[in-house]
Amino acid sequence: MDRTKDEDQLQALAQVVARFTHTPLRRSIGENIRLLLERPDGLYCFRLHKDRVYYMSEALMRHALSFPRHALISVGTCFGKFTKSGKFHLHVTALEFLAPYAQHKIWLKASMEQQFLYGHHVLKSGLARVTENTAKYQGVVVYNMKDVPLGFGAAAKSTAECRHADPTAIVAFHQA
Amino acid sequence: MKEEKKERRLAQKELDSSVKINVAEEDRFVLPSAEEQEREAGLPADLQALKTRIHDIVHVLSDFAARRQADRPRQDYVTQLRRDLCLYYSYNEFLMERLMDLFHLSELLDALEANEIQRPVTIRTNTLKTRRRDLAPSLIDRGVNLDPIGPWSKVGLVVYSSQVPIGATPEYLAGHYMLQGASSMMPVLALAPQHGETVLDMCAAPGGKTTYIAALMKNTGMVYANDANEARVKAVVGNLHRMGVTNAVISCTDGREMPKIRPAGFDRVLLDAPCSGTGVIAKDPAVKTSKDEKDIQRCAQLQRQLLLAAIDSVNAKSKTGGYVTYSTCSILVEENEAVIEYALNKRNVKLVPTSLTVGKEGFAKFKAKRFHPSMTHTRRFYPHTHNMDGFFVAKLKKFSNTIPGTEPAAEEQPSGPAPAPPQKRKADVDANDDEGFDEDDKAAAPSPQKKKRKAPQGQQKSPRSKHVGGKPGAKGKKWQKSVNPKARNPKKKGLNKKP
Secondary structure, eight states: OHHHHHHHHHHHHHHHHHHHHHHHHHHHHGGGHHHHHEETTEEEEEEEETTEEEEEEHHHHHHHTTSOGGGEEEESEEEEEEOTTSOEEEOGGGHHHHGGGOSSEEEEOHHHHHHHHTTOOEEGGGEEEEOTTOOTTOEEEEEETTOOEEEEEEESSOHHHHHHSOTTSEEEEEOO | OHHHHHHHHHHHHHHHHHHHHHHHHHHOOOOOOHHHHHHHHHSOOOHHHHHHHHHHHHHHHHTHHHHSOTTSOHHHHHHHHHHHHHHHHTOOHHHHHHHHHHSOHHHHHHHHHHHHSOOOEEEEEOTTTOOHHHHHHHHHHTTEEEEEOOTTOSSEEEEEEESSOTTSSHHHHTTSEEEOOGGGGHHHHHHOOOTTOEEEESSOTTOHHHHHHHHHTTTOSEEEEEOSOHHHHHHHHHHHHHTTOOSEEEEOSOGGGHHHHSTTOBSEEEEEOOOOOTTOTTTOTTHHHHOOHHHHHHHHHHHHHHHHHHHHHBOTTOSSOOEEEEEESOOOGGGTHHHHHHHHHHSSEEEEOOOOSSSEEOOSEETTEEOOGGGGGSEEEOHHHHSSOOEEEEEEEEOOSSOTTHHHHHHHHHHSOTTHHHHHHHHHHHHHHHHOSOGGGGTTSOOHHHHHHHSSTTOOOOSOGGGOOSOOHHHHHHHHHHSOHHHHHHHHHHHHHOO
16 A cells, blocks of 8 residues: 555656656667666666665665655665756766766776866866767766776767867866 | 703702792782872872783782782782773773673783774775775785785785775775775674575664675675664765665664564664674774763663564575674673573574684673573674674574564554553563563563563474463464464554554
8 A cells, every 4th residue: 555655656756757867868878778777687767766866676676665765765776866956967876887888988098087086077188089979068978998987977079079179178077 | 961960950940949939029919008099099190000010910810829918808909900900091990890801811901902902904805896806906006015804704805004095096986895894794704695685784884794795695686774873874875886786775764663664574684783882992992981881781772672673674484594693893791692692582583603713602601691502603703812893793593483572562562552562672671681681580570561472372482482381382383374474464564553
């Protein structure tokens, strides 16, 4: 009784969320989101809880329902949060799930790597490679030269523009 | 030749006797008289003199008959020693008394000294993200001097020195390792979670043990991390996310509410109970003076309630599990063996070996108290012998869900006044605390809960069959069959809604 009500509420929320969430997610991984939800090891789902979006397996979700809402702090992996103004921000914790499906990537030189981790934007001088056809303000996943995903960014310039930018220009904004 | 030998022997004898004489003369230690003590109390303490006196008294006490002053009883020496130790190491009298009870004299000084020194920093490799043999070289490259922690752990590393802050390397931020005391790996090793199980960590903050559990389970199954403190839960969230644990539910409720939320819903439960912290004095010297009898009692009572809650949350019918691991970072008997003994009496659980290869056995008897003989399955860790924090680990196996604890809880609540049960239990504990640890002998006391406990006769497979009435077993069994958990559930649900 209580349980189904909870579930309904969550589901309703999730649908509202889906509209929001999927836009920024789509920006970075595109239509691959289906792959996230229907994984070979079972169904997975997104749930909104206290303005944060969590990604978890269905089984885990059902278990988590046994807790009262106020007592629940986090389930599965936190993907991002909604700001008070309704914008969605990705969290770096989503990286390991999103990175394999990312369509647009940039690679950093070793010198830039540490700076990016400490929250700086990516400069042209630190850029090693970038996926072709990246549009301006496209969500990107940032890698280092050893192909380890570092975080999320947004392209400040399209690939074509990058070619002609001067070394100190910002080519990607640090996001998470 | 012979003469030579004789001479040598004689010389040796002479030497020996002279030495003995010397010892006797020098070491005839005289206790300060009452006046001297008073005078001393007014002056600032002379640490060097204190230290000498401590050693003298220990020396006397180690062979009391030979080295005592004839007119002073042993008690005088012990009191003086306690006072000196308190002054020298700045403990309060209460804690020092407990420690003196706990350790043999020769051990005592070692233990106190060990409490003054910090334990080495240890880290645990996060097997979800990396391997120890990958992690170690990359840390060594950053100028960290480290070694494997010991033969009992494949993931632990001891850090001797480091040029970089060990909690801020890129490896740490990427979740490749966790700063974790050696002792806090023990309870998880004892718990031995299996793949695909549902495990609860009842007092999880800051998440070190929880991440270890998840790592051992390779992110399969489910891990529940609960902590009552909202601020500390945030640390759990941070750590779990950093370590890449994806199968965790993190909640913030009182651990005692757990059985209501998921009655018998877990395969294994780890209870790292909040405690007085007498095992980690090196970390927090405030413990030396801030704890007294009442604090310990308060802790012990909370621990009992939590342990019962933990046992109630475990499903005895679980195919792989049904285990509860109880641990504290306290070395006091009141918070450890006594709590376990209480649970043994109140629930259908038994102690099982922890499968830990290190550690000392728990006490089966301590001073006047006699615990269950299986108490030797528990493990104690001391700073001075194992060079890790003082710690206690016990592993319990629950062998029946239909037990004295849950049964009365289900039946009693409707009849009794609404908010009664927890308080009654509290009262129970309080009363028992005064008496020592033999609760069950007092079970005859006219408390409604106790009476109810007698009701489900024949169900108890417990070795403590004192309460089992005279009903024939067969009847009991039939009854037990009819009352399956499902049938009881609606009742329980109704109850939970009541308050």
